[in-house]
Amino acid sequence: MNDTLTMNTLGNTPGHPAGPASDTPPDEAPGAAPASFPASSPALHIPQDLPDTLQRILADKYEEVRERSAATPLAEIERRARGAGPTRDFTGALCHALAEDRIGLIAEMKQSSPSGGRIRDPYEPAGLARAYETAGAACLSVLTDSRWFGGAPEHLKEARAACALPVLRKDFCVHPWQVFESRAMGADCVLLIMAALTDAMAQELEEVARSLDMAVLAEAHDERELQRAFGLQTRLIGINNRDLRTLRTDLATAEALVPHVPADRIPVAESGVRTPDDVRRMSAAGARCLLVGEHLLRQTDVTSAARALVEAG
Numbered sequence: 119m120n121d122t123l124t125m126n127t128l129g130n131t132p133g134h135p136a137g138p139a140s141d142t143p144p145d146e147a148p149g150a151a152p153a154s155f156p157a158s159s160p161a162l163h164i165p166q167d168l169p170d171t172l173q174r175i176l177a178d179k180y181e182e183v184r185e186r187s188a189a190t191p192l193a194e195i196e197r198r199a200r201g202a203g204p205t206r207d208f209t210g211a212l213c214h215a216l217a218e219d220r221i222g223l224i225a226e227m228k229q230s231s232p233s234g235g236r237i238r239d240p241y242e243p244a245g246l247a248r249a250y251e252t253a254g255a256a257c258l259s260v261l262t263d264s265r266w267f268g269g270a271p272e273h274l275k276e277a278r279a280a281c282a283l284p285v286l287r288k289d290f291c292v293h294p295w296q297v298f299e300s301r302a303m304g305a306d307c308v309l310l311i312m313a314a315l316t317d318a319m320a321q322e323l324e325e326v327a328r329s330l331d332m333a334v335l336a337e338a339h340d341e342r343e344l345q346r347a348f349g350l351q352t353r354l355i356g357i358n359n360r361d362l363r364t365l366r367t368d369l370a371t372a373e374a375l376v377p378h379v380p381a382d383r384i385p386v387a388e389s390g391v392r393t394p395d396d397v398r399r400m401s402a403a404g405a406r407c408l409l410v411g412e413h414l415l416r417q418t419d420v421t422s423a424a425r426a427l428v429e430a431g
């Protein structure tokens with residue numbers, strides 16, 4: 119069954135699903151093949167059985183990568199990544215919390231989201247990073263996608279510079295160029311969304327991340343994706359409680375899937391966690407590492423809200 123839209127190069131965009139208005143600068147010929155893309159780049163891959171929003175986000179993402187990699191060739195972004203200084207140990211920070219019998223909180227920051235609209239205004243990544251660190255979070259997650267989440271690479275840089283926590287770049291990673299870009303902006307971990315990737319793509323992206331001493335968080339939504347995530351080497355297995363079709367969250371997703379995660383991996387429950395009771399529920403299901411964003415970002419006192427979750431476990 120052909121459930122995947124594939125193209126030979128990322129330079130061609132016919133069949134590009136409609137997304138929000140293009141922001142291609144007028145001086146750039148749309149659709150021009152970027153000479154800088156490596157011959158080995160994976161074909162554009164947008165599984166057509168994905169929900170519409172994710173298809174549109176991915177279509178935008180391929181376009182963004184095509185444009186950015188035309189401006190900064192792969193060899194150059196790799197050079198910047200390899201010169202970016204030491205990584206902070208993302209997996210180690212979570213293991214440290216678990217070893218001390220604490221909740222491993224990955225505290226997320228984003229300005230907006232497709233499901234939540236504008237979440238925080240004003241949005242100050244450095245202040246949020248300090249608040250999360252003070253509250254006892256183990257790691258940060260920073261959205262860098264601009265069109266759908268109001269993010270920017272600068273947000274990650276500002277957040278990381280303001281604290282000592284390891285930082286996950288939260289974006290839609292489909293090409294090695296983005297892994298290098300992530301490290302170049304300071305990220306210590308990248309998210310790999312199994313729903314958006316073939317096994318070969320996920321493995322290639324993980325290889326690049328490992329070569330840069332970065333951690334990988336492999337995200338699954340269902341049992342099939344979970345099994346595919348186990349094909350990777352990473353120990354960090356994210357289970358997203360958000361149904362990508364309805365954009366609703368249901369903690370029952372993690373409750374159902376966490377028991378399938380073998381003991382040598384670390385399950386991370388993602389999305390929809392709000393209250394200390396939610397934390398205890400996830401913890402009872404076997405997930406003592408949690409990725410939490412929206413609830414914290416909607417609070418005036420972010421530090422107390424984050425501390426309440428860390429201390430709930």
Ligand SMILES: O=P(O)(O)OC[C@@H](O)[C@@H](O)c1c[nH]c2ccccc12
Pocket residue numbers: 226288289311337358367388389390391409410411412413
């Ligand atoms: O804001 P929440 O409901 O606490 O969820 C955080 C995080 O899990 C969510 O932002 C997320 C999980 N996987 C993603 C993939 C892309 C963008 C965002 C996400």
